[in-house]
Amino acid sequence: MRVHFIAIGGAAMHNLAIALHKKGFEVTGSDDVVFEPSASRLAKHGILPAGNGWFPEKISTNLDAIILGMHARIDNPELLKAQELGIKVYSYPEYVYEQSKDKLRVVIGGSHGKTTITSMILHALQQAGKDFDYLVGAQLAGFDTMVKLTAEAPIMVIEGDEYLASPIDRRPKFHLYKANIGVISGIAWDHINVFPTFKNYTDQFKIFIETIQPGGTLIYSQTDAVLEEVVAEDSSAVKKQPYTLPAYKINNGVTTVLHNGEQYPLEVFGDHNLLNIEAAKLVCQGLGISNEDFYKHITTFKGAARRLELVGKSDTATVFKDFAHSPSKLAATMQAVKAQFPDRKLIACIELHTFSSLNKDFLEQYAHTMDKADEAIVFIDKKTFEQKKMEAYPAEVVKEAFAKNDLTFFDDPNALLAQLQSLKLANANLLMMSSGNFGGIDLVELKNKIL
Structure with a gap:
């Protein structure tokens, strides 16, 4: 079977490409950019595209199937060529x-x-x-x-x-x-x-x-x-x-x-x-x-990556990171840490990073989700608003949406880092929650400084 991936660099896409390659398929692909770890993993199996970009000449009737990634646009030149030639185009779940x-x-x-x-x-x-x-x-x-x-x-x-x-x-x-x-x-x-x-x-x-x-x-x-x-x-x-x-x-x-x-x-x-x-x-x-x-x-299951993942601990404190970003995930994760360590102070920091979480009309869904925190911090990198072409809003809007007046809000990663580095973690847990990276803050380095 000859299969070509349009937008091969995506997390699911490159893994499917490797899986089909291992199964004996002839796999090719294209992407405008392939980030790590996708690039190294595709290269290891000999299926990393030779160069970035879209190449309609790769598309011919010799192909049995095209697999189209979500990252590609509907006017992608390789997709248009495949449609013109009548080659079957699948989504990866299909x-x-x-x-x-x-x-x-x-x-x-x-x-x-x-x-x-x-x-x-x-x-x-x-x-x-x-x-x-x-x-x-x-x-x-x-x-x-x-x-x-x-x-x-x-x-x-x-x-x-x-x-x-x-x-x-x-x-x-x-x-x-x-x-x-x-x-x-x-x-x-x-x-x-x-x-x-x-x-x-x-x-x-x-x-x-x-x-x-x-x-x-x-x-x-x-x-x-x-x-x-x-x-x-x-x-x-x-x-x-x-x-x-x-x-x-x-x-x-x-x-x-x-x-x-x-x-x-x-x-x-x-x-x-x-x-x-x-x-x-x-x-x-x-x-x-x-x-x-x-x-x-x-009993030997240690958890999925970035799901209440242990960053570091001492005798009296622990630092966790978690992928939580939606209101229900945020509330469940905080409840878990508070129930597991009822006698410790909980310092919780959430980065709002996704389109949904940043949407001003959706923000009220976060009401009372941080009530379990003894110290609550919300971070939105001001660059994220710019990247997503969304209008920024002030701390007051966030505090009102979370229904927590003592909440601290940051939109500058350097200011957030300074605040976190000043924490005294004794009989306390720090819970860092995001689907992003807190503006590039190194959590291991932070852990080494505050524990």
């Missing part, structure tokens, strides 16, 4: 389905927890010695790539993002995988540039349930009121399995799951992670792993 349609497909959807639940399932399957393919949204310890596709594996585990499939396919990615086992972790409005109303957003999850194949299973969180309502309204002929928190205890900063008289100490913590574990357990149950074996395997 092509992942094509490569896995004869497998049992597990698709994990939801506004939060997708990567972690997927990672937990992969960890348990690996520990159990199962053969499986996968697509996950983060680089995981113990896994070479974010995508694996083989001819032999009977199972495909897919992190199902609700964002759009490609510039010419405006369907959410998770609609295209046609799950046999579907998971929804929760629903909290996101991607408002694509789904401008909450109803429009929740409708995507209703459609996802309808895409689950006949005889399939929906696993969903019973703790989410919006999701409960969506499931109650659904009339699809699928088995519905709710989950909630397991029995557990917290002792000396360690969370332990209690099951059938046995204790399973975890390396992760927080109600959101306990719920993620229960979702993963039900999936693994459906894949032939007993609950006892699953809990045994999950």
Whole structure:
């Protein structure tokens, strides 16, 4: 098979390209720029484009398929040439389905927890010695790539993002995988540039349930009121399995799951992670792993990258970084740290970085999400407003939206860094949350100075 990638440098795209190359496909690709680590990883497998740019001459009827990345524009010259020649153009989720349609497909959807639940399932399957393919949204310890596709594996585990499939396919990615086992972790409005109303957003999850194949299973969180309502309204002929928190205890900063008289100490913590574990357990149950074996395997799960990741700690303080950026993720992450260390002061810093989080009309969704913080800091790099061509707003707007008057606001990374370096971390935790990089602040260097 000869496959060409338009916008090969994307996180999912370059991983899929490597996976198909390993499968024996002839893979080519183009991009206007390929950043690290994509460039080195593509080069290692001999499929890094020779130069940046778009080259219509690469497109010929010798190709079996074109895979189009979200980063490409609808007037991309290679795309136009492919359409002119009548070559089949796939989005990457469409092509992942094509490569896995004869497998049992597990698709994990939801506004939060997708990567972690997927990672937990992969960890348990690996520990159990199962053969499986996968697509996950983060680089995981113990896994070479974010995508694996083989001819032999009977199972495909897919992190199902609700964002759009490609510039010419405006369907959410998770609609295209046609799950046999579907998971929804929760629903909290996101991607408002694509789904401008909450109803429009929740409708995507209703459609996802309808895409689950006949005889399939929906696993969903019973703790989410919006999701409960969506499931109650659904009339699809699928088995519905709710989950909630397991029995557990917290002792000396360690969370332990209690099951059938046995204790399973975890390396992760927080109600959101306990719920993620229960979702993963039900999936693994459906894949032939007993609950006892699953809990045994999950005790060695260290967490997904950038999800409550430990930056450093002392006897009386810890610094965490987390990918949290949406209101629901922010609240869940702060609740987790406060519950795990109830006697420590919590200093929490959130960088608003995404289009949704910066949108002035969406900002009120953050009301009271930082109430658990003893010291709350919100950072928006003023350059981000400029890059996204959005109008900046003052600290007062942020404080009103978060409904927290003692909140501190920064729009200059140097001023934020000075504030963080002045912290006295004794009997206190610092939680740094962002899908960006805090204007280039080195968190390891910061940790070395304040711990």
